[in-house]
Amino acid sequence: SQQGEEDPQALSIQEGENATMNCSYKTSINNLQWYRQNSGRGLVHLILIRSNEREKHSGRLRVTLDTSKKSSSLLITASRAADTASYFCATEGGYNQGGKLIFGQGTELSVKP
Amino acid sequence: GAGVSQSPSNKVTEKGKDVELRCDPISGHTALYWYRQSLGQGLEFLIYFQGNSAPDKSGLPSDRFSAERTGGSVSTLTIQRTQQEDSAVYLCASSPTRRVETQYFGPGTRLLVL
Numbered sequence: 399s400q401q402g403e404e405d406p407q408a409l410s411i412q413e414g415e416n417a418t419m420n421c422s423y424k425t426s427i428n429n430l431q432w433y434r435q436n437s438g439r440g441l442v443h444l445i446l447i448r449s450n451e452r453e454k455h456s457g458r459l460r461v462t463l464d465t466s467k468k469s470s471s472l473l474i475t476a477s478r479a480a481d482t483a484s485y486f487c488a489t490e491g492g493y494n495q496g497g498k499l500i501f502g503q504g505t506e507l508s509v510k511p
Numbered sequence: 512g513a514g515v516s517q518s519p520s521n522k523v524t525e526k527g528k529d530v531e532l533r534c535d536p537i538s539g540h541t542a543l544y545w546y547r548q549s550l551g552q553g554l555e556f557l558i559y560f561q562g563n564s565a566p567d568k569s570g571l572p573s574d575r576f577s578a579e580r581t582g583g584s585v586s587t588l589t590i591q592r593t594q595q596e597d598s599a600v601y602l603c604a605s606s607p608t609r610r611v612e613t614q615y616f617g618p619g620t621r622l623l624v625l
Binding site: 428429431433442443486488490497498499500501502503504 | 554615
């Protein structure tokens with residue numbers, strides 16, 4: 399069963415605007431990761447934030463994690479048409495969970511030029 | 512280096528037939544995962560292999576699903592007596608060890624059961 403819930407399900411913005419996607423989860427986690435998927439095929443890892451971290455940056459990406467609210471957000475700044483894709487959060491429950499990832503339903507981002 | 516590869520890219524089969532999906536992980540990666548993604552949905556964990564340990568099969572939806580990993584490398588996911596609800600994209604991922612959290616995904620196999 400899916401652990402994560404993401405909102406919005408779909409987001410349409412203009413190039414240059416910022417895009418914010420949110421993810422909520424249900425159980426305790428070891429880390430939370432964000433992945434990107436183009437055209438319904440393979441996923442690409444974007445960023446990982448550990449349970450003891452609150453914020454992390456990578457290029458135009460900013461991820462926050464609030465373990466008390468069991469939620470995370472992904473911010474893409476100065477969006478580009480090439481950012482158009484589906485974005486998924488995934489949680490990893492810890493060593494005794496074997497590293498398997500529990501994915502959210504995803505946010506479909508459309509960036510219009 | 513080469514990434515995770517999967518074959519076939521697309522598979523169309525008739526209800527009731529068996530199918531085999533193949534995954535070649537990145538060389539040297541000891542952990543291998545299978546996920547299923549139904550249309551417009553997130554990924555659903557199916558099975559996990561780590562080295563020579565017994566696989567974690569907790570995500571397999573029914574006993575029609577099985578997987579093996581030969582020689583710690585290539586893995587095959589088998590679906591017996593396919594049903595229409597098995598139609599989905601089947602994604603394989605690998606990682607260097609269980610301690611390395613980032614997973615590297617293959618392009619997936621799109622399965623359509625008619």
